[in-house]
Amino acid sequence: MTSVLPDHPTMSPIRDPAVLAIVDEVGRSVGDVAGARSLPPAAYTSERFYEFERDAIFRRSWLFLCHVGELPVPGSFQAVTVADEPLLVTRDEHGGIHVVSAVCQHRGYVIAEVDGEARHLRCPYHAWTYGLDGRLLAAPSMAPAHDLDDLKASIRLPSLRVEVWQGLVFANFDPDAEPLAPTLERLTPHVEPYAIEDLVVVDSLTLPDLPFNWKNMQENALEEYHTTYVHRGYHENAPAHLVRHHDFAPGDGAVYRHAGLVQRAGEPLPNFPVFPIPEGLPEELYHQMLFFAVPPLNFAAVEALGIKMFRITPQSAGRTTLTITWMYPRTTVERHDFASLMASQRALVDVIDRPDLESNTRMFRGLRSRFAPRGPYSSQEASLPQLNEWLLERYRSFLAAGMG
Numbered sequence: 191m192t193s194v195l196p197d198h199p200t201m202s203p204i205r206d207p208a209v210l211a212i213v214d215e216v217g218r219s220v221g222d223v224a225g226a227r228s229l230p231p232a233a234y235t236s237e238r239f240y241e242f243e244r245d246a247i248f249r250r251s252w253l254f255l256c257h258v259g260e261l262p263v264p265g266s267f268q269a270v271t272v273a274d275e276p277l278l279v280t281r282d283e284h285g286g287i288h289v290v291s292a293v294c295q296h297r298g299y300v301i302a303e304v305d306g307e308a309r310h311l312r313c314p315y316h317a318w319t320y321g322l323d324g325r326l327l328a329a330p331s332m333a334p335a336h337d338l339d340d341l342k343a344s345i346r347l348p349s350l351r352v353e354v355w356q357g358l359v360f361a362n363f364d365p366d367a368e369p370l371a372p373t374l375e376r377l378t379p380h381v382e383p384y385a386i387e388d389l390v391v392v393d394s395l396t397l398p399d400l401p402f403n404w405k406n407m408q409e410n411a412l413e414e415y416h417t418t419y420v421h422r423g424y425h426e427n428a429p430a431h432l433v434r435h436h437d438f439a440p441g442d443g444a445v446y447r448h449a450g451l452v453q454r455a456g457e458p459l460p461n462f463p464v465f466p467i468p469e470g471l472p473e474e475l476y477h478q479m480l481f482f483a484v485p486p487l488n489f490a491a492v493e494a495l496g497i498k499m500f501r502i503t504p505q506s507a508g509r510t511t512l513t514i515t516w517m518y519p520r521t522t523v524e525r526h527d528f529a530s531l532m533a534s535q536r537a538l539v540d541v542i543d544r545p546d547l548e549s550n551t552r553m554f555r556g557l558r559s560r561f562a563p564r565g566p567y568s569s570q571e572a573s574l575p576q577l578n579e580w581l582l583e584r585y586r587s588f589l590a591a592g593m594g
């Protein structure tokens with residue numbers, strides 16, 4: 191089968207020696223933490239390399255789009271743009287989930303750019319109307335120049351492969367992609383006790399045009415080294431020395447680590463709202479957090495009391511959109527004081543997430559310098575050679591397949 195979307199019109203970056211040289215250099219960024227070096231600066235800053243990643247990573251990997259709870263009823267849809275591809279995640283009248291291109295197949299208008307709810311997907315430009323699964327249903331005034339049945343039979347919104355894992359919706363442009371779940375076998379048993387699929391999505395925040403590369407965000411999320419310094423006063427309950435890293439092997443679709451908590455879940459903590467402990471929560475989860483990434487788009491900070499989910503969508507080498515979503519157990523959401531708990535939680539964005547975004551911004555500025563380093567990693571950054579391994583595997587398999 192061929193790709194569902196047309197190829198990028200310019201000459202393929204896989205024939206660009208500068209791109210190949212960067213991939214080669216990434217080979218020094220993997221393996222043992224003592225030997226690995228940070229990624230070559232151009233892997234973050236080069237627009238040409240970003241074009242390569244668009245093909246090698248974003249058109250072939252499982253892309254985290256939303257939680258099933260964000261599609262509550264038939265007709266619910268979410269609008270997400272990933273590396274210049276506007277997409278719609280929809281729930282159809284039978285409850286099925288679809289991911290279709292949002293690009294109208296008449297003349298290319300983007301059908302919807304914000305989330306919504308509708309019986310059909312109707313292009314605002316000339317009112318072509320599609321089913322929630324992408325089928326063309328109506329195209330006014332196209333007859334008699336065209337036979338409407340022919341149009342309906344031959345035109346539809348291109349659709350992507352969909353896979354739901356633990357209540358999280360992923361899609362893949364590559365119709366031949368290997369399924370996602372088997373690549374997450376190592377992570378899944380750690381995630382299952384949190385019953386993510388049953389959580390209620392209560393709030394979300396989208397921050398577009400952040401001035402750094404998408405990998406800066408994943409790295410910041412995955413390493414605990416900076417937490418002692420950047421988050422002083424807000425991270426002492428999950429100190430870097432209590433982190434447990436896990437193995438990463440070829441073929442793995444996730445990078446993750448556990449953080450030990452000094453004070454168990456539900457106990458009062460200065461600066462933080464105290465969320466109630468959900469009933470039946472397994473004892474071992476009281477003392478830990480789980481941080482996992484299913485790259486390229488997904489990162490999750492998982493606590494027994496609730497989850498903060500991140501979707502990291504690239505816009506260019508130096509522009510990224512971040513969406514943060516909060517999800518909690520239904521019993522928590524139904525409490526009388528939930529609104530005030532959630533307001534305090536939202537306020538933490540300014541003291542916890544903003545410093546991370548500022549760090550990424552300054553890191554990206556530094557990476558554009560002629561003096562940008564290939565620095566050594568601390569063992570508190572052990573997740574980063576793993577992330578690099580995930581990247582390198584995909585860069586190389588794309589090149590080996592001679593695609594582009």
Ligand code: FES
Pocket residue numbers: 294295296297298299313314315316317318
């Ligand atoms: S571009 Fe959508 S109906 Fe014409």
Ligand SMILES: [Fe+2]
Pocket residue numbers: 410411416417420421546
């Ligand atoms: Fe941080």
